[in-house]
Amino acid sequence: MATTTPGTATPLLATATTATTATTAACEPAQPSTRRPWLLRRWPTGVGLVLAVASVAAMTLLPEPARPWVGAWWVLTAEVVYLSWGTARGDLGERRWLTAETAGVLAFGAVALAVVAVDPSSAAHVMAAGWLAHALWDVAHHRADKVVPRWYAEACLATDLTVAASLLTIGLV
Numbered sequence: 001m002a003t004t005t006p007g008t009a010t011p012l013l014a015t016a017t018t019a020t021t022a023t024t025a026a027c028e029p030a031q032p033s034t035r036r037p038w039l040l041r042r043w044p045t046g047v048g049l050v051l052a053v054a055s056v057a058a059m060t061l062l063p064e065p066a067r068p069w070v071g072a073w074w075v076l077t078a079e080v081v082y083l084s085w086g087t088a089r090g091d092l093g094e095r096r097w098l099t100a101e102t103a104g105v106l107a108f109g110a111v112a113l114a115v116v117a118v119d120p121s122s123a124a125h126v127m128a129a130g131w132l133a134h135a136l137w138d139v140a141h142h143r144a145d146k147v148v149p150r151w152y153a154e155a156c157l158a159t160d161l162t163v164a165a166s167l168l169t170i171g172l173v
Contacts, residue, residue, distance in 0.1 A: 048158025
């Protein structure tokens with residue numbers, strides 16, 4: 001027969017059993033997680049990092065005078081992909097998205113022109129600014145889930161940030 005503390009209806013035996021069960025559960029080994037590893041969940045980030053490393057490696061193979069020109073084209077092409085993909089998906093039927101993508105092409109075209117127009121010692125900084133701006137563009141598209149698929153925006157974000165970081169640290173232009 002379970003005893004109770006005066007003024008309560010909880011049996012002491014039940015309280016002791018609950019405490020013992022809680023202590024035993026805390027000491028048992030944790031069950032293996034059924035979640036996939038981070039990189040498998042974020043595979044677009046992995047793809048973006050691989051593309052960034054390949055892009056930086058390809059840039060090192062170019063003669064120095066060609067690097068700003070090629071880099072300028074890459075910045076502009078990154079935006080043209082968004083415009084093309086948005087057109088193919090039908091997301092640019094909305095006037096505000098068409099306006100935003102057209103403004104993006106013009107803005108990143110201006111960055112590309114600035115890269116080739118400035119002094120070569122400043123070209124890496126201008127290009128890095130363009131890639132960082134495109135990273136913000138990727139975040140906006142990822143959040144909106146418009147124009148390009150979310151996985152593409154995530155992969156592009158990883159590429160943009162890695163290329164910008166390499167431009168700011170090792171130059172390459």
